[in-house]
Amino acid sequence: MFVATELNQQDRKVQGLCGILFMLMTGLLILPVLLILGTLIYKGGSVISAEFLFSEPTNGMTAGGIFPALYGTIWLVGVALLISVPLGVAAAVYLSEYAGDNWFTRAINLAIINLAGVPSIVHALFGVGAFVLFFGFGTSILAASLTLAIMTLPVVIVATRESLQAVPHAFREACWNMGATRWQTIRRVVLPNAVSGILTGVILEVSRTTGETAPIMFTGAAFFLPFLPESVFDQTMALSLHLYVVATQVPGVPEELPYGVALVLIAIVLLMNSLSIAFRMWLRGRKKW
């Protein structure tokens, strides 16, 4: 073993080279994206102003602001959360607290993986077939939000299940031994200690839902509307679709306008994501048992 010093030195050289090579690859993966983000900020930054955020588009969407799209996105995301959070938390509670290790649980897990993996445009087709036509909601916030909610359901389920399973099993047994029902145990001990983790997942879902475009194109989001939505049965504009529209569908848009829209969209998405990550790190650093 000790004779092979020279070889070891060579090994060390290879080792160093490999480290550098992989670091370069990581860099090459990240660098273009950072450049692109820089370009967005550089070109779109000049457009951003309070007026841009809070006024309506004018001149056939070639000027003015993005307020109706921003407002509509809040509607869409809000309604989608109202649907997917209770449903997702219930599903996660079932999987973490009730389900046994059997084929049925595996089938549910497979369904969750597939819900996340089905192309967004297929979710859109489902939304059209089920909510717009079959249930008769028409193209509306309700139909679009339902489609979004189902599409992003796995985000809530996975985050919630992880935070539930992070609560040690011994706590549950201690409660059961005292005569607590499963639900009393979940409500008094498990959920209170998982709620911050669930919140992390919810924030992540806000980020995902905000950026989705294809699922809302035919279910409730409109290219342009002269009025703001007043109920879930109205159509609405949405920020993500608005970016598509001003970038591809409207002639004569000044170059920097779509950059501004893209910048606002990506700012919201990354802000929400960073918030979720920061929150998760804060939770990890906090010792509760």
Place this chain on the structure above:
Amino acid sequence: MAENPIVAAVERPQAVAPQEADFDNRNSDWFIDKAVQILVFLGGISAIVFIIGIFVFITKEGAGFLFADLDIVEFFTSPRWRPTSEHNPTYGILALVVGTASVTGLAMVVAIPFSLGAAIYIAEFATGKTREFLKVLVELLAAIPSVVWGFIGLTIMNPLIIQVFDVPVGLNVLNAGVILGLMAAPIMTSIAEDALNAVPDRYREAAEAMGATRWQVTIRAVLPAAKNGLLGAVLLGVGRGFGETMAVLMATGHSINLPSSVFDSVRALTATIAAELGETAVGSNHYMALFTIGIFLFVITFIINLTADLIVRGVRKG
């Protein structure tokens, strides 16, 4: 009580005065517990219900075409997608399939080496703060919405390609492939890194004990142990590329073509639905044909996800 303890024992002395009424009394807590159990079960099966629902509803919408006018041979072998032709509409998706496949293929050529390299670097070489920072960065990159990527393809990549390669059109396989590769890479990196982290440290320790360097440990011990997880990561990347809609709609050029080079414009399956669904009348053959494409996409991605899941689960069992 009996006076003679032995007699008392044989006669089984009366147990403690029973206040057992509540042993049989199902109070509100009992019923609430049952009700919650049913409610969360409904939540649990919702995912299955939705997956079946998706399949049922898109099949229902496409049925009138799928089971009547669809010429299955033409559908898969003809490159002519002319659903709006008044006299002789044709429904061939070959060009769309090739479009999707070429873009996804190029995306994987871009994404696989970089995401695996990045995953190895983050999992095996980087330490402490660097590692945490890179992981966060990769997670943030994965969050960029596809419509933004499409916009980047349209406004940044397009002129770049025209300038660098001196071609007339910059919206083509190359553009969409690179965009899609950059999109899929962070996700593949995350999953591949999970797979590497799942390799128990004793593998590394065993190799290190034999005097192997970090690089040799990675090659000889970690990668073979994680190969299923890595394969799963690649498959999920393929699935993601296959199903991506907005980015390919905006960056491919969206013209029906059997491409002969990466500089040709193509059209993807997903993008076709996104671009045309709004123009069709509900119940028309064109409308139903788009749903038929949807069924095809659903089945393909279902198979990809199922395979990836089986492969990854194989790792955990082994």
Place this chain on the structure above:
Amino acid sequence: MVEGSEKVVTAAQNIHTLRPDARVKLEIADLAISYGAQTILSDVNFSIYEHEIFGIIGPANAGKTSFIKAVNRMDMFTSSMHVDGQILFNGRDNKSLRNVYALRNRIGVVFPLPVGLPLSVYDNVALAPRLSGIKSKEKLDVIVERCLTRAALWDEVKDRLDSLGSLLSGGQQQRLTIARALSQDPELLMLDEFSIAVDPVTTMRIEDVLKELKKEVTIILVTNLVQQARRLADRTAFFLEGKCVEVGITEELFTGTVKDQRTRDYVEGRFG
């Protein structure tokens, strides 16, 4: 009901030589516990009487912990665990109850490893009373103080009842667990090797508490410390390799005649 099995008669005779008026609290008849195809405890027949400390000794894997689980119907939460035979609590078969939570509410359990719930110390002890519907702050205050005092923990935590129970020291958490079990106002208290995670001084304090508690509740003390059983238990059962080998007055297991030589070998430390 149990057919007049030899062992039960012997056991009963023994307790009544100590306390002629003792009544049966828990009766075990032909108990067998299995996990899947593997039987880990069988042929258990004995009765446990009110106000006695009943020791269960035996080496690891003798089935002691599973016994406690079966009494408390915790098999409900382990799908592979199967319980045969009868466990009569106050004369009622614990499998025939329509509301099993009421049973568990009357039985306090303390585990080998302390479990301080991630709630405040106060809420840890107030949890069980709250579950059974007590809302009044004054009542809860009284219960919390009484239970913590009896578990020999009050003096150490009375100034920080708001701190997390799960962050107390191991010994404190074990006493908190005992206080929580007491807060149920149980008729039966089962302790499973409670001294594993506790220092000797605390162990002695808890043992003193148990001697006091005997006046009010029935106690099952599962222990791997033979001398602890000798110090505390009125009667003791010896479990070995999934069988109940012997039940008798504790002192007799150590000094008197035993039916099975292995019992004597074990209590004298020749194996274990």
